[in-house]
Amino acid sequence: MxxxxxxxxxxxxxxxxxxxxxxxxxxxxxxxxxxxxxxxxxxxxxxxxxxxxxxxxxxxxxxxxxxxxxxxxxxxxxxxxxxxxxxxxxxxxxxxxxxxxxxxxxxxxxxxxxxxxxxxxxxxxxxxxxxxxxxxxxxxxxxxxxxxxxxxxxxxxxxxxxxxxxxxxxxxxxxxxxxxxxxVTLAPEPNDALLEIDWSRDAEAIVRRVRAAAPYPGAWTFIGEEAVVITRAEPAVAPRALRRGEAMVVDSRVVVASAGGGVALLAGRRVDEDDREHSLDAEGFVSVLRGAQRASENGAPDGPDAP
Missing domain, CATH: 3.40.50.170 (Formyl transferase, N-terminal domain)
Known part of the structure; x- marks a missing residue:
């Protein structure tokens, strides 16, 4: 044929x-x-x-x-x-x-x-x-x-x-x-607003969104003033003192509070001022959070993930 x-x-x-x-x-x-x-x-x-x-x-x-x-x-x-x-x-x-x-x-x-x-x-x-x-x-x-x-x-x-x-x-x-x-259900390309993580959702839904958008374009959020992309995450227990969207280091991982629990950030990337990408592992997210906390202590505006 x-x-x-x-x-x-x-x-x-x-x-x-x-x-x-x-x-x-x-x-x-x-x-x-x-x-x-x-x-x-x-x-x-x-x-x-x-x-x-x-x-x-x-x-x-x-x-x-x-x-x-x-x-x-x-x-x-x-x-x-x-x-x-x-x-x-x-x-x-x-x-x-x-x-x-x-x-x-x-x-x-x-x-x-x-x-x-x-x-x-x-x-x-x-x-x-x-x-x-x-x-x-x-x-x-x-x-x-x-x-x-x-x-x-x-x-x-x-x-x-x-x-x-x-x-x-x-x-x-x-x-x-x-x-x-x-x-019929429709599957348009997700826009940037949809890919920004909504920490008022439950942890399972957030982790699904991370998986759905990985590796590109990736789900994203702010840690302090810095936008980061998250490509791997898992549900975790967040300290009760945290409000939704706030982050803390727990067992050497950044855990962000969400509805009914929290999400541990395991892998992702950040983009510097020259548009160069830098991979992040769990330790890398900890470094980003520590940097955001130091900036906050020095008088920079607080970001949603750096209480």
Missing amino acids: RLAYFGLPLAALALLADGHELAFAALSRRGLPGTRRLRRALGDDRVLVVPRVDRSFASRVRGCDLVVSWFWTKRLPIEVVRAAPLGGVGVHPSLLPRWRGPDPYFWAIDSGDAVTGVTAHRLEAEYDTGAILGAREVVIDRRWDAWRLARALDAPSLGLLREVVGAFARGTPPAERRQDERA
């Missing part, structure tokens, strides 16, 4: 190994892992670096049987998709219709979902709205951050894509199931 491919090189190589013909492979940027191998397999003229696809790209798709998208993050015009007789298919890293949108990893972890997965679906004019062609579930380990969850979904996502494309090639495409619009 002749495919028009948009996405990462890994799936293009897998589809070639499965015996499919790729008219071209469109990549969103240069330097993606696997690009050299793909160029050797397809030839330079069939590996296209295309930051954005417009309607005129439909002329390239004509003559292909199916459009395939795998981690193509830009919108594909519906005219391009419909230029192929069999339309288009893609895989989304959630169990649609839950978590439609660009950041399902964040929202699955932040919401405390026990299970997520990947969904093969038809490509339509709007993101992630097409009929479901298949799905695979993955249990979320409570220790995973967003990066680890994304990696855990890579293999089932690729496997499902190969399965669905293979079914089309055999002439037995999967049965299509419309998404239940009543069950």
Whole structure:
């Protein structure tokens, strides 16, 4: 079967190994892992670096049987998709219709979902709205951050894509199931305000947010006057004398009081005045807090985490 491919090189190589013909492979940027191998397999003229696809790209798709998208993050015009007789298919890293949108990893972890997965679906004019062609579930380990969850979904996502494309090639495409619009939840990219830690929340919710945003962009807070990003934390017992958002060193770790308990800061980073990042471990957070306390004693304004 002749495919028009948009996405990462890994799936293009897998589809070639499965015996499919790729008219071209469109990549969103240069330097993606696997690009050299793909160029050797397809030839330079069939590996296209295309930051954005417009309607005129439909002329390239004509003559292909199916459009395939795998981690193509830009919108594909519906005219391009419909230029192929069999339309288009893609895989989304959630169990649609839950978590439609660009950041399902964040929202699955932040919401405390026990299970997520990947969904093969038809490509339509709007993101992630097409009929479901298949799905695979993955249990979320409570220790995973967003990066680890994304990696855990890579293999089932690729496997499902190969399965669905293979079914089309055999002439037995999967049965299509419309998404239940009543069950839709959205997964927009979290903004800076959402990523600022609200210490009035309970410790478990705060730790989930830290995991959901790690390693980048990261959940953040102030220690004294300094903004720090937290990428690993765990629930802890906070001294009763602390108000929510206040911090103290407990057992060589910074513990910040939250609703019903506290949160120990284990790893993260800070950014200096020259925009250089510096990693922080538990000891590093202690140093930042000590510095904030010294600044407060010397007359600098108190920050919310430096009582």
